[in-house]
Amino acid sequence: MAALTTLVVACAPAARPLVGSPTRAVLPPTTMAPGAQLLRFTWTYKDETFEANGDGAVRAQAPDRARLDFFLKNGMAGGYAILVGDSLTVPGVDLVKRLLPPVPLLWSSLGRLALPPTRDTTARIDGDTLRADLGVLRGRDASGADGRAWRLAFGGTALARVERIEDGKVVEWMSRRRGGNGQWQLQYVHERGKRRLAIAVTDTTTVEGFDDAIWRRP
Numbered sequence: 001m002a003a004l005t006t007l008v009v010a011c012a013p014a015a016r017p018l019v020g021s022p023t024r025a026v027l028p029p030t031t032m033a034p035g036a037q038l039l040r041f042t043w044t045y046k047d048e049t050f051e052a053n054g055d056g057a058v059r060a061q062a063p064d065r066a067r068l069d070f071f072l073k074n075g076m077a078g079g080y081a082i083l084v085g086d087s088l089t090v091p092g093v094d095l096v097k098r099l100l101p102p103v104p105l106l107w108s109s110l111g112r113l114a115l116p117p118t119r120d121t122t123a124r125i126d127g128d129t130l131r132a133d134l135g136v137l138r139g140r141d142a143s144g145a146d147g148r149a150w151r152l153a154f155g156g157t158a159l160a161r162v163e164r165i166e167d168g169k170v171v172e173w174m175s176r177r178r179g180g181n182g183q184w185q186l187q188y189v190h191e192r193g194k195r196r197l198a199i200a201v202t203d204t205t206t207v208e209g210f211d212d213a214i215w216r217r218p
Contacts, residue, residue: 012169012191015151018133018141020126027123027132028157030113032062036210039184040203043070045099047195052095054078056199059210060110067214070096082217083107086114089217099197101188104150105174108162109186109199115150130154135165143168 037060044053056070056078064085071078072095079096082089083106090097100106107114118134122141125131133142135149142149142165151170153161155177163173172190179185183201190196 011194012166012171015143015163015165015168015170017143018122018124018131018151020124020129020131023123023125023130025123025125025130027113027130027152028154028159030111030159032060032064032066032110032112033206034062036061036207038205038207039201041199041201043099043197043199045195045197047098047193050098058110059214061210064112064114065215066110067210068096068100070099082215084215091218098195101172101174101190101197102164105162105164105172105188108159108174109176109188111159111176113152113159113162118150128156129160 039058039060040055041058042053042055045051052072054070054072056068059067066083067080068083069078069080077093079090079093081096081100083103086103088103088106090100104115115134120137121132121134122137123130123132130153132152133145133149134152135142136146137149138144138146142151145165145168147166149165151163151165152159159176161173161175164171171192175187177185179200183204186199188197
């Protein structure tokens with residue numbers, strides 16, 4: 001059992017010490033876009049035993065509601081998830097449960113920071129990139145944190161990456177960047193589980209609102 005545990009931990013890369021110059025800069029706002037938006041996207045997923053792709057949509061309602069619908073390629077069945085605050089509901093088939101990251105990283109894909117409370121924060125700036133570590137940092141950063149920590153990276157004012165770090169290892173992460181079409185390109189990786197989900201937003205539309213029925217949980 002001890003050997004197996006060592007092997008699992010080794011699959012996650014070590015968190016490097018935080019780079020850049022120390023700063024007391026305030027973190028940029030990390031809330032959802034105001035109002036309601038409909039985002040259409042394509043997605044691909046792969047792990048050690050399964051891979052799939054298709055398209056989907058996110059209906060996002062500020063300040064803290066989102067519904068995600070995933071459809072398999074060639075019109076096959078898919079599934080959906082409802083995210084309200086810290087609560088994630090994934091009814092029906094296991095496909096969507098397999099795809100999605102935990103709630104804090106799922107929110108970060110929409111530019112909203114929703115992390116559990118942490119004791120310490122340290123930040124450094126490197127060019128136009130601001131990085132911050134949150135957790136029990138023991139006077140250092142997430143690479144030497146006591147237990148779980150989070151590392152954030154901002155490109156300008158936009159949330160670009162969130163990492164979950166445990167005992168100095170990067171266990172999983174979510175990244176965001178603008179593609180050539182100006183839409184968001186998202187990637188979620190679980191290093192230990194060898195799971196990868198890539199989402200390419202193809203269209204973003206601001207709408208008046210959504211029917212309350214889409215938020216109802218079965």
